[in-house]
Amino acid sequence: MRAASVCVAAALLACPSMGTAKPAKEKKMAYTSLDLKQGLFRCDIPAGWGQARDEREEARTKVQGVHLIGPKEKGPLAPTLSLRYFASGNTVAQTADAYLKRQLEPGLVPLKGEKTSEPKKASAAGLAGFSFVRDTFEFIPPRSMDTKRIPVREEYVILERKEGFFVLLFKAPSASFKRWRPAFQRALDTFQPL
Amino acid sequence: MMFPDYTISMPVPPILLGACLALFSSLSYGEDGPKKPPEKPAAEEAADPQLAGYERDIGTDFNPAVAEEFLRDTAFQERLKKSDPAKYQRLFKAATEAKDMETVLKAYDDPSKLRLALASHTRSQLLSDPAKLKEWARQNMPGVDPAALEEALWGWGHLSFSQQAYLSMKGFDQDKWEKMGFFERDKLVLDWGTGLMDGLMQKAPKTKAQFEEMDKIRWEAWGALRVDQRRALGEYMKKADTAVQSIAEVEKKLKASKDPKLKAMLASAKSAGSVDATLTHLSGIYDGLGMTNTAVAVNRPAHADEQFNEGARSALSSMFATDFRKRLEGTTAGDAALAFYEKNPLQIAVRDIGTPLAHYDPGTKELVLNEKYVRKYLQASGKTVGDLLTDKKVFDGLAMEALPTLLHESVHQQQHAWALQQKVPVWFHQDMEVEAMSMESLFILEKARSDPAFKKMLDEGQARSTLISESVALSNSLYRDVDAFRSMIRADYYPALHTLEGRSYHDSANAETVAGLVKAELARRDGLSASARRPLDEGGSMESPWFYNQTDPEAYRKSLEGINTAALRGLLIGAQGYGGAIPGYYQPNLQRRDASERLVDKRIQEIRGGTGGASRLREPPLPPGGGG
Numbered sequence: 001m002r003a004a005s006v007c008v009a010a011a012l013l014a015c016p017s018m019g020t021a022k023p024a025k026e027k028k029m030a031y032t033s034l035d036l037k038q039g040l041f042r043c044d045i046p047a048g049w050g051q052a053r054d055e056r057e058e059a060r061t062k063v064q065g066v067h068l069i070g071p072k073e074k075g076p077l078a079p080t081l082s083l084r085y086f087a088s089g090n091t092v093a094q095t096a097d098a099y100l101k102r103q104l105e106p107g108l109v110p111l112k113g114e115k116t117s118e119p120k121k122a123s124a125a126g127l128a129g130f131s132f133v134r135d136t137f138e139f140i141p142p143r144s145m146d147t148k149r150i151p152v153r154e155e156y157v158i159l160e161r162k163e164g165f166f167v168l169l170f171k172a173p174s175a176s177f178k179r180w181r182p183a184f185q186r187a188l189d190t191f192q193p194l
Numbered sequence: 195m196m197f198p199d200y201t202i203s204m205p206v207p208p209i210l211l212g213a214c215l216a217l218f219s220s221l222s223y224g225e226d227g228p229k230k231p232p233e234k235p236a237a238e239e240a241a242d243p244q245l246a247g248y249e250r251d252i253g254t255d256f257n258p259a260v261a262e263e264f265l266r267d268t269a270f271q272e273r274l275k276k277s278d279p280a281k282y283q284r285l286f287k288a289a290t291e292a293k294d295m296e297t298v299l300k301a302y303d304d305p306s307k308l309r310l311a312l313a314s315h316t317r318s319q320l321l322s323d324p325a326k327l328k329e330w331a332r333q334n335m336p337g338v339d340p341a342a343l344e345e346a347l348w349g350w351g352h353l354s355f356s357q358q359a360y361l362s363m364k365g366f367d368q369d370k371w372e373k374m375g376f377f378e379r380d381k382l383v384l385d386w387g388t389g390l391m392d393g394l395m396q397k398a399p400k401t402k403a404q405f406e407e408m409d410k411i412r413w414e415a416w417g418a419l420r421v422d423q424r425r426a427l428g429e430y431m432k433k434a435d436t437a438v439q440s441i442a443e444v445e446k447k448l449k450a451s452k453d454p455k456l457k458a459m460l461a462s463a464k465s466a467g468s469v470d471a472t473l474t475h476l477s478g479i480y481d482g483l484g485m486t487n488t489a490v491a492v493n494r495p496a497h498a499d500e501q502f503n504e505g506a507r508s509a510l511s512s513m514f515a516t517d518f519r520k521r522l523e524g525t526t527a528g529d530a531a532l533a534f535y536e537k538n539p540l541q542i543a544v545r546d547i548g549t550p551l552a553h554y555d556p557g558t559k560e561l562v563l564n565e566k567y568v569r570k571y572l573q574a575s576g577k578t579v580g581d582l583l584t585d586k587k588v589f590d591g592l593a594m595e596a597l598p599t600l601l602h603e604s605v606h607q608q609q610h611a612w613a614l615q616q617k618v619p620v621w622f623h624q625d626m627e628v629e630a631m632s633m634e635s636l637f638i639l640e641k642a643r644s645d646p647a648f649k650k651m652l653d654e655g656q657a658r659s660t661l662i663s664e665s666v667a668l669s670n671s672l673y674r675d676v677d678a679f680r681s682m683i684r685a686d687y688y689p690a691l692h693t694l695e696g697r698s699y700h701d702s703a704n705a706e707t708v709a710g711l712v713k714a715e716l717a718r719r720d721g722l723s724a725s726a727r728r729p730l731d732e733g734g735s736m737e738s739p740w741f742y743n744q745t746d747p748e749a750y751r752k753s754l755e756g757i758n759t760a761a762l763r764g765l766l767i768g769a770q771g772y773g774g775a776i777p778g779y780y781q782p783n784l785q786r787r788d789a790s791e792r793l794v795d796k797r798i799q800e801i802r803g804g805t806g807g808a809s810r811l812r813e814p815p816l817p818p819g820g821g822g
Binding site for chain 1: 258259296300303304305306335336337338339341342409410413416421424425428429431432433549551564566567570638639642643649652653656657660661663664666667669670673674675677686687801802
């Protein structure tokens with residue numbers, strides 16, 4: 001398996017673990033190899049994390065991949081890892097640039113407290129792209145007069161290929177983001193388009 | 195948020211059931227219920243490979259992909275309905291179950307949310323045995339994680355230590371547990387969670403450590419609780435958190451104070467036996483300090499001048515009704531609502547409705563805003579009911595803030611009127627909520643573009659209201675990815691509501707149960723002596739009880755024993771007619787869902803200025819109903 005690296009100098013500030021020595025916690029995390037022919041990639045993913053796919057929806061949207069959900073600790077939210085390939089003609093965004101633009105737009109009304117980093121150049125497995133980090137919130141329980149705002153962090157890596165693009169997204173409660181991020185780093189390091 | 199009195203245990207509100215029964219006269223089955231299907235010659239059946247395929251793939255295998263194809267193949271459905279109505283009903287029912295279960299299993303990556311959805315599937319054949327559902331998922335939905343499904347089904351190995359301990363105390367072990375059905379398991383774990391919740395809601399923490407201990411228990415119980423319980427517990431925990439944080443803040447502020455009165459109030463706050471009493475004392479301390487703590491102000495019990503009487507409610511309702519129309523113009527959902535209210539009266543009421551923010555009340559045809567929500571607005575802004583009724587600025591602030599919520603309820607009113615216009619019962623299902631939430635979020639995006647005052651309210655209101663923040667987050671989510679938004683609404687906002695297909699399936703199953711048990715009861719009566727039978731023919735209750743998704747048909751059967759015989763016959767005709775009519779009720783709902791999705795896709799596309807997402811826009815948008 002070809003090793004890959006994400007070269008995102010500025011993102012090191014936002015995600016201290018990226019590209020640095022692996023924290024002790026990572027040693028405890030076991031990994032398994034995911035080989036997704038329909039998503040056109042393979043990489044290592046944390047063993048024991050829940051996996052969800054929807055192949056019929058993938059056929060409709062032309063967005064293929066897998067959604068992984070980790071264990072919940074204190075609180076209602078679990079870390080998640082979404083590894084998706086947006087094929088040409090998909091229903092979400094036609095190009096990596098269009099996808100990135102939409103994600104980075106502040107929205108017609110910016111969400112107070114939400115911060116999205118500037119996009120930085122990134123690469124993995126020889127594919128060039130961008131990455132950015134968003135600090136935002138989940139609302140639990142939703143639609144309630146007493147909703148709790150739970151800070152979450154999302155880290156996106158968008159990789160372009162000749163046709164279509166990959167979006168690798170790691171999301172976790174801000175309080176436990178660092179603890180679980182090595183799982184994302186491992187996926188990035190081992191990511192290999194098929 | 196939803197129609198009142200709609201619960202999982204009562205999916206056909208009586209008023210609607212009445213409307214359904216009124217429609218029975220127009221059904222093709224006649225008074226004797228569905229006619230016995232004409233036997234199709236074996237050779238003819240064999241020559242119909244499409245039917246054979248559907249019977250195999252749907253009737254036997256519950257294949258969701260084929261089920262969806264069948265549900266959209268109206269030409270084939272018409273043919274089969276004519277040639278073999280009973281077979282058609284069976285296939286239709288199986289197709290709705292398969293399609294519904296697929297939607298459910300794919301919408302929820304979090305087992306605790308999936309469990310909420312499964313708990314409402316009381317009539318599901320697939321769920322009747324957890325092993326059967328797991329096998330079906332393995333065959334038909336390989337993308338579903340078996341471990342997540344097992345966790346949602348309360349697999350023994352996924353229970354927490356305290357859940358296992360509780361169940362052991364009740365006499366259950368792994369062997370017994372694994373032989374039990376999902377609903378039996380769910381009830382026991384729900385009892386466990388409810389016990390924890392009840393215990394938490396008796397506590398009045400004063401320190402961070404005490405609150406953190408409660409918080410730990412809250413999240414442990416969370417996955418076992420129902421939506422309303424989660425809301426109620428969330429409300430209580432927010433109050434408790436506010437009390438603890440404020441005690442710490444006030445302690446610091448009073449450290450150097452020599453005011454004995456304030457110190458006594460702090461002592462009272464720290465010894466108060468309830469969270470409400472603690473917050474009341476804390477509120478007094480902040481008043482004494484000449485300070486405002488918004489969190490305390492919002493969460494403490496309301497003062498007398500923040501409470502409504504009938505006169506105030508009525509005055510506020512009139513003000514809302516006049517104001518609402520003025521704020522709608524120039525938006526997709528707003529213009530549809532305005533057109534609707536050209537032909538239908540607009541009534542807005544303010545009253546206490548429990549935990550939802552608002553709902554549409556089909557009985558009174560009112561959009562009802564929760565009084566508690568209005569009180570919180572007043573408390574957060576330091577205003578009184580009198581201020582609200584006399585100060586235009588105070589009212590405008592509330593009217594603007596409540597606008598998306600009222601618009602959401604207006605969509606439900608239009609859905610309701612649309613159903614009656616279509617001569618179909620009002621099926622309140624998850625897709626109706628997806629539509630209402632989509633229209634609400636689209637409204638926020640459009641209104642923020644065209645109305646600077648509204649945009650300013652959203653910008654500034656987020657600092658004081660988490661609800662406004664949530665609305666903004668939702669509209670941004672719709673803007674970024676419409677499909678992801680819809681999935682989130684299903685999974686996070688309305689996990690316990692049936693999908694359109696789930697509603698169709700459950701109503702079919704309920705109607706079948708009613709018809710079967712009523713027939714059995716009538717047959718039992720035929721065997722009675724004349725003297726035993728007379729009181730039932732001449733007396734007995736004239737009620738027509740309906741089977742509302744209960745898990746115990748035996749209790750329903752018993753309830754039939756005291757019903758008048760003629761009333762039972764009427765009930766049988768009603769049940770057979772309703773069951774037979776369900777496919778006809780499904781199709782307009784399906785068309786409405788498609789039209790609504792197309793409309794939202796198109797508008798979002800326009801807002802984005804033409805970037806991406808074009809492939810779903812195959813047809814021109816249709817109005818999302820509402821011509822009342």
